[in-house]
Amino acid sequence: MKITHILAAASAVGFLASTTAMAGPEAEVLHWWTSGGEAKSVAVLQQEFSDNGGTWTDMPVAGGGGDAAMTALRARVLSGNAPTAVQLKGPAIQEWYEEGVLADISDVAKAENWENLLPAAIAGHMKCEGTWCAAPVNVHRVDWIWANAKVLADNGISLPTTWDEFNAAADKLMAAGITPLAHGGQAWQDATVFEAVALGILGPDGFRKAFIDLDEATLTSDAMIAVFDQMRKMRGYVDGNFSGRDWNLATAMVMNGEAAFQIMGDWAKGEFMAAGKVPGKDFLCISTPGDGYLYNVDSFAMFAVKGDDKKAGQQLLAKLIMGKNFQKVFNLNKGSIPARTDVSLDEFDSCALLSSQDMATSNSNGSLLPSYAHGMALRGAQSGAITDVVTAHFNSDMSSADAVKMLVEAVKNSM
Amino acid sequence: MSDWLERHVPKMVLAPSFAAILLFVYGFIAWTGWISFTKSRLLPKYEIIGTLQYERLFISPRWDTALNNLFIFGALFIIISMILGLILAIMLDQKIRTEGVLRTIYLYPMALSMIVTGTAWKWILNPGLGIESVVRGWGYESFSFDWLVNPEYAIYTVVIAGVWQASGFVMALFLAGLRSVDEEIIKAAQVDGIPTSRIYSAIIIPSMAPIFLSSFIVLAHLAIKSFDLVIALTGGGPGYATDLPATYMYTMAFSRGDIGQAASSAMVMMLVVFAIVVPYLYSELRAKND
Numbered sequence: 001m002k003i004t005h006i007l008a009a010a011s012a013v014g015f016l017a018s019t020t021a022m023a024g025p026e027a028e029v030l031h032w033w034t035s036g037g038e039a040k041s042v043a044v045l046q047q048e049f050s051d052n053g054g055t056w057t058d059m060p061v062a063g064g065g066g067d068a069a070m071t072a073l074r075a076r077v078l079s080g081n082a083p084t085a086v087q088l089k090g091p092a093i094q095e096w097y098e099e100g101v102l103a104d105i106s107d108v109a110k111a112e113n114w115e116n117l118l119p120a121a122i123a124g125h126m127k128c129e130g131t132w133c134a135a136p137v138n139v140h141r142v143d144w145i146w147a148n149a150k151v152l153a154d155n156g157i158s159l160p161t162t163w164d165e166f167n168a169a170a171d172k173l174m175a176a177g178i179t180p181l182a183h184g185g186q187a188w189q190d191a192t193v194f195e196a197v198a199l200g201i202l203g204p205d206g207f208r209k210a211f212i213d214l215d216e217a218t219l220t221s222d223a224m225i226a227v228f229d230q231m232r233k234m235r236g237y238v239d240g241n242f243s244g245r246d247w248n249l250a251t252a253m254v255m256n257g258e259a260a261f262q263i264m265g266d267w268a269k270g271e272f273m274a275a276g277k278v279p280g281k282d283f284l285c286i287s288t289p290g291d292g293y294l295y296n297v298d299s300f301a302m303f304a305v306k307g308d309d310k311k312a313g314q315q316l317l318a319k320l321i322m323g324k325n326f327q328k329v330f331n332l333n334k335g336s337i338p339a340r341t342d343v344s345l346d347e348f349d350s351c352a353l354l355s356s357q358d359m360a361t362s363n364s365n366g367s368l369l370p371s372y373a374h375g376m377a378l379r380g381a382q383s384g385a386i387t388d389v390v391t392a393h394f395n396s397d398m399s400s401a402d403a404v405k406m407l408v409e410a411v412k413n414s415m
Numbered sequence: 416m417s418d419w420l421e422r423h424v425p426k427m428v429l430a431p432s433f434a435a436i437l438l439f440v441y442g443f444i445a446w447t448g449w450i451s452f453t454k455s456r457l458l459p460k461y462e463i464i465g466t467l468q469y470e471r472l473f474i475s476p477r478w479d480t481a482l483n484n485l486f487i488f489g490a491l492f493i494i495i496s497m498i499l500g501l502i503l504a505i506m507l508d509q510k511i512r513t514e515g516v517l518r519t520i521y522l523y524p525m526a527l528s529m530i531v532t533g534t535a536w537k538w539i540l541n542p543g544l545g546i547e548s549v550v551r552g553w554g555y556e557s558f559s560f561d562w563l564v565n566p567e568y569a570i571y572t573v574v575i576a577g578v579w580q581a582s583g584f585v586m587a588l589f590l591a592g593l594r595s596v597d598e599e600i601i602k603a604a605q606v607d608g609i610p611t612s613r614i615y616s617a618i619i620i621p622s623m624a625p626i627f628l629s630s631f632i633v634l635a636h637l638a639i640k641s642f643d644l645v646i647a648l649t650g651g652g653p654g655y656a657t658d659l660p661a662t663y664m665y666t667m668a669f670s671r672g673d674i675g676q677a678a679s680s681a682m683v684m685m686l687v688v689f690a691i692v693v694p695y696l697y698s699e700l701r702a703k704n705d
C-alpha cells in the first residue's frame with residue numbers, strides 16, 4: 001500500500017518535472033536513413049527543427065532495409081510509447097492506422113495547402129480515411145533504364161522505346177560480347193525489373209488492375225503470360241554471375257562499360273553522380289518502354305503521442321518536412337525529386353527534370369502509379385507473395401503459364 | 416531449522432530460474448501457439464479463427480521448398496558430418512605425433528561464427544571470384560562449378576559450408592569416445608590377431624553408440640535452427656531456392672508483417688524438433704528408470 005503511494009508520488013513529481021523542463025516542441029523520429037548521403041539529408045531536417053526551437057531525439061535503426069526499424073517500432077507501439085514520427089511508406093501507413101495508433105495532422109495539412117501541392121495519387125497515400133496522417137519526403141521513379149552512353153554509341157544502339165527494340169539492342173550487345181543487362185539476383189531487384197516490364201506490356205490500366213486491385217482476370221490474362229515471357233528473355237540478358245549481387249555493383253557494371261543497361265530506381269543515379277559521371281554525357285536515363293510512371297515515395301507517418309509539447313513537435317515536423325527548403329536539399333542529396341510540385345528545380349540534373357515532367361504528365365492522364373516492388377501498391381503479405389513467384393520464375397526454367405497459375409494461387413493464399 | 420534449510424534452500428535457489436524458464440520458454444511457446452491460430456498481421460491479435468494459418472502455410476510453395484530444403488540439408492549435413500568426423504577421429508587416434516596441432520586445426524572452424532563461414536564460402540563458391548574462376552585461370556576453360564547460383568544445387572553449397580564448420584566438432588566428440596573404449600578389450604583382440612579394421616567395426620564403433628546419439632542430437636538441432644549460415648551464404652537465393660523454415664519465419668514476421676503465418680511456421684518447426692528430441696528423452700528417461 002505504502003509502496004504504491006510512493007510510486008504514485010514519484011511518478012507525479014517526474015511528470016511535473018518533465019512537463020516543466022521541456023516546454024518547446026519535441027519530436028522523436030524513427031528512421032533508417034543511416035548511410036552517408038541519407039544521414040546528411042536527415043541532418044538538414046534536424047537542423048531546421050532545432051532552429052525553430054524544437055528538441056529532436058534521433059532514433060536511427062539501421063539494417064535489413066527497414067526490417068530492424070519496424071521491429072523496434074512494433075516493440076515501442078506495443079509498450080504504448082510510440083515515437084512521434086516514423087519513416088513509413090505506402091499501404092504500411094494505412095496498416096498501422098488500422099491498428100489505431102496514428103495521429104491526425106489535418107490541421108497542418110490544411111494550413112499548408114498540401115492538397116493542392118501534391119499529386120493526387122501521392123496525397124492519397126498520406127491520408128487515412130480522409131484525415132492526413134503522414135508527410136511525404138520525396139518521389140523516386142522506379143521504371144528507369146540507365147545506360148552507358150559510350151557502349152551504346154560504339155555499338156550503334158539508340159535508347160529503346162519499345163520492348164522489341166530493347167530485345168533487339170540486347171541481342172546485338174550479346175553478339176558484341178557485352179552483358180546487355182546489369183542485374184543483381186536479389187528478390188526485390190527481380191521484382192523491380194518485373195514491374196517495369198509489366199507496366200510496359202500491361203499498360204497503366206492493366207498494371208493498376210493487376211497490382212493494386214489484384215484482379216484475377218488480369219493476373220491470368222495472356223498479357224501477363226507475355227510479361228513472364230519477356231522476363232525469361234531478360235534472364236538471358238544478364239551475366240552468369242548475377243546471383244546475390246547488390247544493386248550498386250550492378251550500377252558499377254554499367255558505369256565501367258561491362259554492361260549496357262540497368263533497370264533500377266533513381267537511387268542508381270546517386271551512384272553515377274558519386275563517381276563523377278555526367279547525365280546525358282557519360283550515362284543516359286530514359287523511362288522503361290511503355291506509358292506510365294511508377295513512384296516510390298518515402299514519407300513520415302505521425303503516431304499518436306501524448307503531451308502538448310510532443311503534439312507541437314509533430315505539427316512542426318510535418319510542416320518542415322513539406323517545407324520547400326527541406327524538400328529541395330533532401331532530394332538533391334538523395335537523387336529523387338520533391339514530392340511537392342512547386343519547388344524550383346534549377347539545381348537538379350536533367351534526369352530529375354525528366355522525372356518531374358513525366359510525373360506531371362502522368363498525374364494528369366491517370367498513369368501515375370505506385371511501385372509494387374517497393375511496397376507502395378500492396379501490403380507486405382501480398383507484394384511478398386507476388387515477389388516469391390517472380391523470383392522463382394526468374395531463377396528457374398518455369399514456364400510462363402505455370403508462373404501465372406502460381407501467381408494467382410499465391411495472391412489468394414496471402415489474403 | 417537446519418533440516419528445514421537443507422530441504423528448502425535448493426528449491427528456493429532453483430525457483431527463480433525455474434520461473435524464468437517457465438515464462439520465457441514455455442510461456443512464449445504457448446503464446447506463439449495461440450498467435451498461430453489468429454489472423455495477426457502487423458501486431459498480434461488474440462481472436463482465434465481456427466487453422467487458417469496452417470492451411471495457408473501448407474499450400475505455400477515457398478514453405479514447401481523450405482521444408483524440403485530442411486530435410487535435404489538436415490540429412491546430408493548430419494550424415495556427412497558424422498562420417499567425416501568419424502574418419503578424422505579414427506585417423507587421429509593412430510597415435511600420430513602431431514595430434515594436438517591437427518586436432519586444433521580441425522576443431523577451429525567451430526570457433527567461427529556461422530556468418531563468417533557463410534561469407535567466406537560465398538566468396539569461395541562464387542563462380543566469378545572463387546574456385547571456378549581459379550580453375551579456369553589455370554587453363555581449364557570449360558570447368559564449371561556454379562552450384563551457388565544454380566537454384567537446383569544451391570542448397571548443397573549450404574551443406575558444404577555447414578559440414579566444413581561442424582565436422583571438426585563431431586571429430587572431437589568421437590575422439591573422446593574412441594579414447595573411452597576400454598584398452599584391455601582392444602589389446603585382447605589384438606592378441607587374438609584380429610585385424611584393426613575389424614576391431615573398429617566390431618568393437619570400438621558399436622561401443623560408441625551413445626556418442627553417435629549425442630552428436631546426432633547436437634547436429635540435428637544445429638540443422639533445424641540454421642539461419643545465419645543461409646543468410647550469409649545465399650541470402651535464401653537464388654530466388655528462394657535455399658530458404659529454410661527459420662528464414663521463412665523471419666521473412667514472414669519481420670519483412671512482411673504476417674505474424675500469424677510466422678507463428679504457424681514456428682510451431683511446425685517446433686514439432687519437427689520434438690519429433691527428434693522426444694524419442695531421445697524417452698529413451699534416456701527409461702534407461703534411468705530401469
